[in-house]
Amino acid sequence: MRKKQPIYNALFYVFVAISCAPLIMLVVLTFSTFWPYPSLLPEVVSLDYYAHVFIENRQTLMAVVTSILLAFFVAFVTLIIAIPAGKAIACYSFKGKGFVKMLVLVPLIVPSVAVIMGIHVTMIRIGLTGTFFGVALIQTLFAMPYAIRIMTNVFEIVGKGLEQQASVLGAGTATIFIKVTLPRIMPGILSAGVLSFTVSIAQYITTFIIGGGRIITVTMLIIPHIQSREHHIAAVYSILLIVSAMISLYLTEKIVRRYYDMDNVVYV
Amino acid sequence: MKKTIVIILTILMTLTLLAGCARNQSGAADEIDFSDFDAVLEAARGTTVNFYGWGGSAATNAWLDNVVGSTLYEQYGIRLNRVPMDIDAILNKLMGEMHAGVDSGDIDVVWINGENFYTAKNAGLLFGPITHYVPNFAVYLNPDDADLHYDFGTPIEGMQVPYGRAQLVFMGDTAVLDSFPTSAQELLELARRYPGRITYSAPPDFTGSAFVRNMLYEIVGFEAIFNAPRDEEAIYEIIRPGLDFLVELKPYLWQEGRTYPVDAPALQQMFIDGLVLMNVSYSPLHVAQMIFSGEYPETVQTFVFENGNIGNTHYMAIPYNAPNRAGAIALINHIISAEMQITKYDARNWGDLPVFDVQRLTPQQRELLDAIDNGIGILSPEVLFEHRLPEVQAYKIPIIERLWVQHVLHAG
Numbered sequence A: 001m002r003k004k005q006p007i008y009n010a011l012f013y014v015f016v017a018i019s020c021a022p023l024i025m026l027v028v029l030t031f032s033t034f035w036p037y038p039s040l041l042p043e044v045v046s047l048d049y050y051a052h053v054f055i056e057n058r059q060t061l062m063a064v065v066t067s068i069l070l071a072f073f074v075a076f077v078t079l080i081i082a083i084p085a086g087k088a089i090a091c092y093s094f095k096g097k098g099f100v101k102m103l104v105l106v107p108l109i110v111p112s113v114a115v116i117m118g119i120h121v122t123m124i125r126i127g128l129t130g131t132f133f134g135v136a137l138i139q140t141l142f143a144m145p146y147a148i149r150i151m152t153n154v155f156e157i158v159g160k161g162l163e164q165q166a167s168v169l170g171a172g173t174a175t176i177f178i179k180v181t182l183p184r185i186m187p188g189i190l191s192a193g194v195l196s197f198t199v200s201i202a203q204y205i206t207t208f209i210i211g212g213g214r215i216i217t218v219t220m221l222i223i224p225h226i227q228s229r230e231h232h233i234a235a236v237y238s239i240l241l242i243v244s245a246m247i248s249l250y251l252t253e254k255i256v257r258r259y260y261d262m263d264n265v266v267y268v
Numbered sequence B: 001m002k003k004t005i006v007i008i009l010t011i012l013m014t015l016t017l018l019a020g021c022a023r024n025q026s027g028a029a030d031e032i033d034f035s036d037f038d039a040v041l042e043a044a045r046g047t048t049v050n051f052y053g054w055g056g057s058a059a060t061n062a063w064l065d066n067v068v069g070s071t072l073y074e075q076y077g078i079r080l081n082r083v084p085m086d087i088d089a090i091l092n093k094l095m096g097e098m099h100a101g102v103d104s105g106d107i108d109v110v111w112i113n114g115e116n117f118y119t120a121k122n123a124g125l126l127f128g129p130i131t132h133y134v135p136n137f138a139v140y141l142n143p144d145d146a147d148l149h150y151d152f153g154t155p156i157e158g159m160q161v162p163y164g165r166a167q168l169v170f171m172g173d174t175a176v177l178d179s180f181p182t183s184a185q186e187l188l189e190l191a192r193r194y195p196g197r198i199t200y201s202a203p204p205d206f207t208g209s210a211f212v213r214n215m216l217y218e219i220v221g222f223e224a225i226f227n228a229p230r231d232e233e234a235i236y237e238i239i240r241p242g243l244d245f246l247v248e249l250k251p252y253l254w255q256e257g258r259t260y261p262v263d264a265p266a267l268q269q270m271f272i273d274g275l276v277l278m279n280v281s282y283s284p285l286h287v288a289q290m291i292f293s294g295e296y297p298e299t300v301q302t303f304v305f306e307n308g309n310i311g312n313t314h315y316m317a318i319p320y321n322a323p324n325r326a327g328a329i330a331l332i333n334h335i336i337s338a339e340m341q342i343t344k345y346d347a348r349n350w351g352d353l354p355v356f357d358v359q360r361l362t363p364q365q366r367e368l369l370d371a372i373d374n375g376i377g378i379l380s381p382e383v384l385f386e387h388r389l390p391e392v393q394a395y396k397i398p399i400i401e402r403l404w405v406q407h408v409l410h411a412g
Helices: A006-031 A048-056 A060-091 A097-104 A112-125 A132-158 A161-168 A173-202 A205-211 A218-227 A231-259 B002-026 B037-044 B058-076 B087-099 B114-122 B135-140 B184-193 B206-220 B222-227 B232-252 B264-272 B286-292 B325-335 B338-345 B363-371 B381-386 B396-409
Strands: A032-034 B048-053 B079-084 B109-112 B161-167 B169-173 B278-281 B300-303 B309-319
Touching (some): A060 A132, A060 A173, A060 A231, A112 A205, A112 B087, A132 A173, A161 A173, B037 B325, B048 B087, B058 B338, B087 B109, B109 B114, B109 B325, B114 B309, B135 B325, B169 B286, B206 B232, B206 B278, B232 B396
Antiparallel strands (some): B109 B309
């Protein structure tokens, strides 16, 4: 296909280049110590910013671990809620279904700060602020709309025909879920999981307010440096975050694919 | 695999929940007599003190973690936990906690000043007065120092302790100018001699706004503006001669004052390109840093007006629900010690002006201060303090900026 139409081929690479340009810029930023206006390339190159992030700042390693663990946990909790919710919305008819479908999206429509400020006081009262679990819970709230949306669509496509077939043949509920449903919705689960993972990684205000400074993620270290125009340091943290998130997702996908045979859904 | 993840996460969850419970219990701190500093140090030993504040400067963060944190641990056995959090989020958090009736929060020391201090103090978010609990406050700080009494016009009343200072400075190239203006009048004469070669960044740019206020101080005096009532019309009447001066200066400015550089970096670029003779900065070590990086020639020199330049101060306070008040007092005392303030002044660490009175240093401390080589082209902390004027009330600043737009920018 591409060989026949070289113009598509060219377009493809142009788009790849456009998408990669900011990332390349990010990498160059982390090394350039002195880059005055008219010069095309940095005049002084050093590892100072890496030294700051990895040696001077003792919070970095803990923040990476927190970010990744939190993201996995959020993705996991979100899926536990989103799979049955998606199935209910897609396969069953019940009163007020349209309303529920809309309600699911509310956390994305209402400004997140308004949502958090309200929940904050309640969370303080029940002692969830400043805990890993509290922060995970609030992030789940913002990851759920995406995950439920995806799972609904997946169940709409998969339907419940095969499950009924299995039931007729005498399989129990658990067997049906593990042997029939799960393999078929696995690509959807992976997409929803990856999306929830990303939503969690990017959360700033929520982690801030509910975490109360006890839970420190990499995003919380990045934003102050961006606000004060220390783009170089922010770039190092960003790359660190991107790389660790990519590795985590890649490994997860590897493990899942060992059990379920399917096309690559994360990186295409 | 999933199973192991679940198990790990369940353990983690339980641990954090338990940690949360443990924290609430330790919150019921036994009564300490804070005016007995030895008892405070005794109570603080072995604890962790949580310092919350803006975390946007890598140099500042590193100084707190590696210089303050390590010496605090060596000398008092107290661990420092720095949490990077914007002051807006900190105040939101404290207000939420107050609303929910939390007696033991997370924050022990908060980095604060100006409008935010005003908000926190009036909402009852701060513990204090605290200054009499901090021994170094009486040892190193000058009680006549205006920064100890007012922060952007808000009476401090012992609720916060100075942390560091900044000051507005001017700079010019000695290779171009024989002498620098020492007053607004001399600035006007300089502008007349070199029409189109002087300008300032337009308010509400932070630096430009401070420059305008500095000119107003020159003409009508700081006290007059400070004592003006909270009323735009009244403020206009008082600062009118100052605005008239800026209008008089206007035709000799770059582009005859029709347009101004949009912000401080824009003015700085014009200064580097030789378009203007004078640059303005709110960072007193700016010239040394720029000479060091090679962006300014070595002949550039910092100067201030004879009657003084505006300066502002940043502070530390203790929230009403600080779980470790003893640790907080020990940390604040440590930060305002001469040794820490001198390392903070070192541009390789941070380059922030010290809060102590130079006269109160011991000869050894004085030597330490003099030994710091922050580069060339700058003024000593002593000269800066002698030429330092406080800020007016924060709410007057936007009013002055509006009046500048009306009566200077749109004049004639």
